[in-house]
Each structure stands twice: as structure tokens, then as C-alpha cells.
Amino acid sequence: MTRISRQELFEKVWAAPVSKVAAEFGLSDNGLRKICGRHDIPLPSRGYWAQVHAGRVFPRPTLRQVKHSSLEEVAFEGAPLPPLVVAALTEAKERLAAVVPKSPEQKAVEVPPSAIADDAPQFAECELSDSSAEHPKLLPTRKALVRAKPDGRGFVHAEGRGVLPVVVGPQSIERMLDWLGQFLRFAETQGARLDRKEERAIFIVDEEEIAFRIEEKPERTPHTPTSAQLAEKAKWGHIYSASWTPWPKYDHSPSGKLSLVIEVHGASGLRSTFSETATRSLADMSGDFLAACIARAALIKDNRRKAEIARMEAEAAQRRQERVKAFEQREERRERFVELIADKLQERARLCAVLEHAEQPSAEESERLDTMVAWVRRRLAELDALLSPTFLDISARYAKVDFDEARAAARPTEPSWYYPRAIELQLWRIDEEAGNAHSQSPYEWRRDRGLIADVEERRGTAAGED
Structure with missing residues (x-):
């Protein structure tokens, strides 16, 4: 508002x-x-x-x-209304006011209610004149009107492929088609046209589809009950209330006053209905109606532009969210990798304190204490290897932990099915000739460096001694 x-x-x-x-x-x-x-x-x-x-x-x-x-x-x-639509409507009204053709005055046809009485003949055999000046794109509409039978109120309905939706009384058909043919010829000079679609005929304005229909306003008159209806009321009136009547309060019949209705969904702020009055006919409203169609086309384009902008903004926001999420995931993995290094450094500091304490001069020597010192030294050697720059670099690359944000952000996004590798500090056996490295367990790493004897070798040696 x-x-x-x-x-x-x-x-x-x-x-x-x-x-x-x-x-x-x-x-x-x-x-x-x-x-x-x-x-x-x-x-x-x-x-x-x-x-x-x-x-x-x-x-x-x-x-x-x-x-x-x-x-x-x-x-x-x-x-x-958007400024572009206001400008389009104003410009169209000013331009069309000077070029819209002045048609002869066409007054609405007054159809007396008696023409649609219960016993009046139907219009199934209605013959319509085939004017050679009629617009060729209106032929499907004319044929549909000829085939249609009036409904209970006396209106004929035209609809179908290539047909402009029309609901009018039979007496208004010729007048409506004459005006519509003149209007379409004038609209074509302004770049608009009627196009035949699968479901119906569509008005094309500035390459936008404008759906409109023509309706005749019904005339409402008090119903005069027939003798049969009066007899029915006399027969059953004592059962129902005194106000009950077996007939409708009003009769509806064609009034001869036509309306042009632009079909829209929801409020748009543009005028969508143009109805004949006692002083204005369809010909008088041709310019206003075409101007409204031009403004409607401008509104459709403006709404499409806004929808495209909203879509692009939504996609940009989605990409930002994905970038933020990917950054947070990278940061989380980096923090995890650094935490592992800090844990190993704390472990190394504790082992060094233990080693320093165990190697103090003592009056007593213990074989078990010597083996503990040897184990601490092996563990320190393992930690030094894990924390060495070479092994840290290989472990980070293997776990895809990159501390260079620009390089990490430039990599393609991982697919949805990708499960990231676990972050851990590993021991590696480096093959200089092949240019690769293979992860090793602590047992394999210590064995390859002679820090411990192989279990199988020990068993073989023990068996030989036996």
C-alpha cells in the first residue's frame, strides 16, 4: 500500500x-x-x-x-507501477490518441428479455454473414460461434484452438466481429497481432503474449413466474416458508453491452476491463485497450527482468554460501592438522622430560629402566620423523590440507560423493627413484631403520639356536 x-x-x-x-x-x-x-x-x-x-x-x-x-x-x-511501465503506458496513450481510427458510432444492441423466453426458438441454425472484409484470423472464432448453441441465459461461448474466447449474445456477434476485425488491422499497424495457439488465440504485443476475452454483460430483470411455477408454489408452498418460490428471483439475458477483459493473475495495478456504457462503445475504447495491452507487455518484461535479477542474486548468494562453507571446511581441516602437530610436540616434550629424569646418575642400575630409556629414544626418533618438514609436507598433501588459501580456493569444488581423507600425521618411506612416497606403520618404519628386530627374524634365530 x-x-x-x-x-x-x-x-x-x-x-x-x-x-x-x-x-x-x-x-x-x-x-x-x-x-x-x-x-x-x-x-x-x-x-x-x-x-x-x-x-x-x-x-x-x-x-x-x-x-x-x-x-x-x-x-x-x-x-x-514500475517507472518503465508508467512511461510505456503514457507514451502509448499519447501516440494512439493521434492515430487511432475514428469508427462510426456503434451503439450497444438492447436485447429485450422476451427474446430469451423459455419457449423462444434456439439459435443453433443462426446464419452469420461472411463479410469479405473480415480479418482472416477471426475465421476460427466465427466458426466456433456458428457451431455453439446458446446456454440457458442466451449466451453463446466460443473457445478452442485458434479461437478468441468470446461469451456474447447472438445479436452481438456481427457487431463484435466487425469491431474486432477493424481493431486487429489497426493493431497490426502498431506492431501487434493475433496469433493462433494450440489452446486459443493469443494477442501478441511487443512479442509478449496478452490473453484477453470478450464478454457481454448480462441484463438482470425480475422473473415473471409461469403458470406451471405458480401451480408448483401453490402445491408445495405450505410445506416451506412463505418466502419460498420454485423460480429464480431474476432472469439474466444478453444486454448488448460488451466488455474487453485482459486476463491476469493477481493484482497488477493496470486496468484490465473495458466495458461499454451508454456513451462509450468498443470503438471509443480501442486506443485505451491497445495502450493497456502495450503497458501489460512492458510489465511482463519488467517482471521477467526482475525475476532474472532475483535469480542471479539467489545464485550469487548460493555461491557465496558455498564459498564460505568450503572455506570453513578448509579452516577446520587446517586447525585439525595443526592440533595434531601441537599434540605431538607436547608428547615429545613429555618424553624428553622422562628421558632426562631416567638418565640421571644413580647408584643403582636397572635393566628394565634401560629398556624403557631405549623405548623412549625410539619413540622420540619416530616423533622427530613425524614432525620433520618433509613428512609434514607429505602428510598435508596426502590429506589435501593446503595452507595457501588462494591456491586452495582456486581448485575445483569436490563432487558431492567425495569423502575427504582423514587428517593424520604419518610415517613415510620415500622412493627417490620413483618420485613417490608410501605410508608406513610405526612397526615398519622402526624395522626399516633397524630400531627394532623383525619378529620373523627373531623366531628364525631362536629356532636355529635350539
Whole structure:
């Protein structure tokens, strides 16, 4: 909802035509005029802007005070139209006002209710004149109208492949087709056309699909009960309430007043219905209707542009989240690798303290203490190897822990099925000739360096001595 002050709206309607201000708020001209009337805002008279453009200067009226303070604020339902749509609508109205053809006056056909009486003949055999001037793309619509049978209210419905959706009375068919043919020929001069689709006919404006239909407003008249209905009420009226009647309150029949309806989903802020009145026919609304279709096409493009921007922003946000998540995972693995090094350094410091204590001069010597000292020395040698720059580098590369963030971030993202390798400090046997390294267990590493004897060799030696 948009809210502006009464003074602001007064300044707007005296700075630009009502049609332009109305388009800014997504209203029709009459809709804005009604709002200004409710808030006691004076409007320029008809022809005011033409005289202003001709060079005449008029004094601006003053805005009178209102009795109720609630009228000082004007609220408009919905969001204002995008500037591009307002500009497209204003430009189309100004351009079409000068080029729209002036058709002969066509008054709405008044259909008396008696023409749709219960015993009136049906229009299944209705013959329509085949005008050679009729637009060729309207032939499917004409054929559908000829085949259609009036419903219970007297309307015929046209729908199907290549057919423009129409709901009109039989008496309005020719008038509707004549106007529609003239309108389509004029629209084609403005770059619009009627296109045949699988489900229906679609109006193409600025290469955007605009779905519209033509409807005839029903005339509502009080129902006159038949003798059979009166007899039914007399028979069953004592059972039901006194107000019960076995007939409808009103009859509905074609009124001869047609409406153009642009089909939209949800509120858009643009006018979507153009209905004939006692003083305005379809021909009088041709320019406004085409301008509304042009604005609708501009709105579709603007919505598509916004949707594309939103999609790109969502994708960018998703990529940022993925980058942040990948960075946090790399940092977590780096911290884990450094923690392992710190743990091994603490272990080494503890073993050094034990070794220093065990090697103090003592009056007594113990064979078991000597073997413990030897084990501590082997463990220290193993820790020195694990913590050596060469082994740390190999262990980090094997676990894919890279402390160079720029290099790590430039690598391709791991696939979803990839399970990262465990982070651990390992002992390695380096093959200089082959240029590779193989991980070793502590037993294998100590054995290869002669720090411990192989179990199998010991067993062989013991068996030989026996």
C-alpha cells in the first residue's frame, strides 16, 4: 500500500494529466478521479492541458481544508507501477490518441428479455454473414460461434484452438466481429497481432503474449413466474416458508453491452476491463485497450527482468554460501592438522622430560629402566620423523590440507560423493627413484631403520639356536 499526503496528490494532479498520475499509482483515470473526489481535491477541467500546451496560463486553485483529519492522507492499494511501465503506458496513450481510427458510432444492441423466453426458438441454425472484409484470423472464432448453441441465459461461448474466447449474445456477434476485425488491422499497424495457439488465440504485443476475452454483460430483470411455477408454489408452498418460490428471483439475458477483459493473475495495478456504457462503445475504447495491452507487455518484461535479477542474486548468494562453507571446511581441516602437530610436540616434550629424569646418575642400575630409556629414544626418533618438514609436507598433501588459501580456493569444488581423507600425521618411506612416497606403520618404519628386530627374524634365530 502506498500512502501520500493530500497536498502531495494535489501537486501531482496539477503538474501532469490525470491519466499520467493514475498510471503512476496503477489506477484508471476514473479511479483516481473518484479518490480525488473523496478527499476534496480539485482537478483540472477537460481541455485544460491542451490549452496549457497552447501557451495559456491559468491560476491554480487553492486546496481547501477538510473537516476530517483522516482525509489528509491518501492510501493507494497495491504497489505503484514500475517507472518503465508508467512511461510505456503514457507514451502509448499519447501516440494512439493521434492515430487511432475514428469508427462510426456503434451503439450497444438492447436485447429485450422476451427474446430469451423459455419457449423462444434456439439459435443453433443462426446464419452469420461472411463479410469479405473480415480479418482472416477471426475465421476460427466465427466458426466456433456458428457451431455453439446458446446456454440457458442466451449466451453463446466460443473457445478452442485458434479461437478468441468470446461469451456474447447472438445479436452481438456481427457487431463484435466487425469491431474486432477493424481493431486487429489497426493493431497490426502498431506492431501487434493475433496469433493462433494450440489452446486459443493469443494477442501478441511487443512479442509478449496478452490473453484477453470478450464478454457481454448480462441484463438482470425480475422473473415473471409461469403458470406451471405458480401451480408448483401453490402445491408445495405450505410445506416451506412463505418466502419460498420454485423460480429464480431474476432472469439474466444478453444486454448488448460488451466488455474487453485482459486476463491476469493477481493484482497488477493496470486496468484490465473495458466495458461499454451508454456513451462509450468498443470503438471509443480501442486506443485505451491497445495502450493497456502495450503497458501489460512492458510489465511482463519488467517482471521477467526482475525475476532474472532475483535469480542471479539467489545464485550469487548460493555461491557465496558455498564459498564460505568450503572455506570453513578448509579452516577446520587446517586447525585439525595443526592440533595434531601441537599434540605431538607436547608428547615429545613429555618424553624428553622422562628421558632426562631416567638418565640421571644413580647408584643403582636397572635393566628394565634401560629398556624403557631405549623405548623412549625410539619413540622420540619416530616423533622427530613425524614432525620433520618433509613428512609434514607429505602428510598435508596426502590429506589435501593446503595452507595457501588462494591456491586452495582456486581448485575445483569436490563432487558431492567425495569423502575427504582423514587428517593424520604419518610415517613415510620415500622412493627417490620413483618420485613417490608410501605410508608406513610405526612397526615398519622402526624395522626399516633397524630400531627394532623383525619378529620373523627373531623366531628364525631362536629356532636355529635350539
